[in-house]
Amino acid sequence: MEKRILEHLAALEKEKNIEILFAVESGSRAWGFASPDSDYDIRFVYKHSKDWYLNLWETKDTIEFMTEDDLDGSGWDIRKALRLLAKSNASFTGWLFSPVIYRANTAFLEELKILASENFNPIAGFHHFHAMNKGFEETLGTDKMTLKSFFYTIRTALCANWIAKKHTIPPVYFRELYELIDTSFHAKIDAVIQLKSERIEKSSDPVSDELIRLVRDVINENNELKNSLPSGKANQEAFNTFFLKYLDL
Numbered sequence: 420m421e422k423r424i425l426e427h428l429a430a431l432e433k434e435k436n437i438e439i440l441f442a443v444e445s446g447s448r449a450w451g452f453a454s455p456d457s458d459y460d461i462r463f464v465y466k467h468s469k470d471w472y473l474n475l476w477e478t479k480d481t482i483e484f485m486t487e488d489d490l491d492g493s494g495w496d497i498r499k500a501l502r503l504l505a506k507s508n509a510s511f512t513g514w515l516f517s518p519v520i521y522r523a524n525t526a527f528l529e530e531l532k533i534l535a536s537e538n539f540n541p542i543a544g545f546h547h548f549h550a551m552n553k554g555f556e557e558t559l560g561t562d563k564m565t566l567k568s569f570f571y572t573i574r575t576a577l578c579a580n581w582i583a584k585k586h587t588i589p590p591v592y593f594r595e596l597y598e599l600i601d602t603s604f605h606a607k608i609d610a611v612i613q614l615k616s617e618r619i620e621k622s623s624d625p626v627s628d629e630l631i632r633l634v635r636d637v638i639n640e641n642n643e644l645k646n647s648l649p650s651g652k653a654n655q656e657a658f659n660t661f662f663l664k665y666l667d668l
Contacts, residue, residue, distance in 0.1 A: 448519060464497055464514075486612045512535055576594075
């Protein structure tokens with residue numbers, strides 16, 4: 420599938436007259452708990468030629484595609500991406516630190532990771548995951564809960580918890596969040612990940628009450644910590660300097 424993805428990205432560059440600066444996997448395949456029928460969620464950042472940025476009028480700054488073989492693609496122009504990153508957009512930091520990289524301008528990606536880390540706003544990051552978690556929490560421990568919704572709930576809870584405790588961008592790969600919880604839970608969660616890897620996305624196999632309580636405990640802790648987060652403000656000049664550097668201006 421990787422070959423198919425790379426071919427599609429190359430064709431997209433030619434069709435749209437753009438340069439893709441990096442392309443990664445997002446979603447469950449990057450998080451490490453995919454199901455057999457999970458889509459490939461390809462996320463990328465691209466740039467146009469210099470003249471495109473001299474247009475007086477705002478023009479479309481996103482590219483999206485969906486193919487018949489489950490490639491779900493979404494890309495942002497570099498200017499849009501940097502503006503969102505300056506706000507510590509959690510979706511974009513998830514792209515940046517994805518462990519599954521299809522292709523990249525290595526210098527660009529590594530410098531952008533540093534820029535993201537140095538300008539991270541814990542309040543913005545925490546509330547993104549905490550707000551998402553509220554929606555997923557509604558199904559926790561009910562007959563509406565699927566393996567997918569369980570993992571979305573525990574992942575968003577742990578990402579928010581990571582930010583509340585460490586004030587840094589949380590890891591994308593789910594198992595790296597294990598350090599937040601007692602080691603007695605690790606093998607039990609691994610067993611559910613294994614089960615999910617064998618089931619379709621909407622599988623409703625039961626999850627133990629012990630793991631449900633774990634997630635509720637993390638959520639309760641997040642509610643206690645949410646008002647003690649430090650604020651952060653992006654260095655706009657640093658973002659602008661980065662932007663001009665990679666447009667060669």
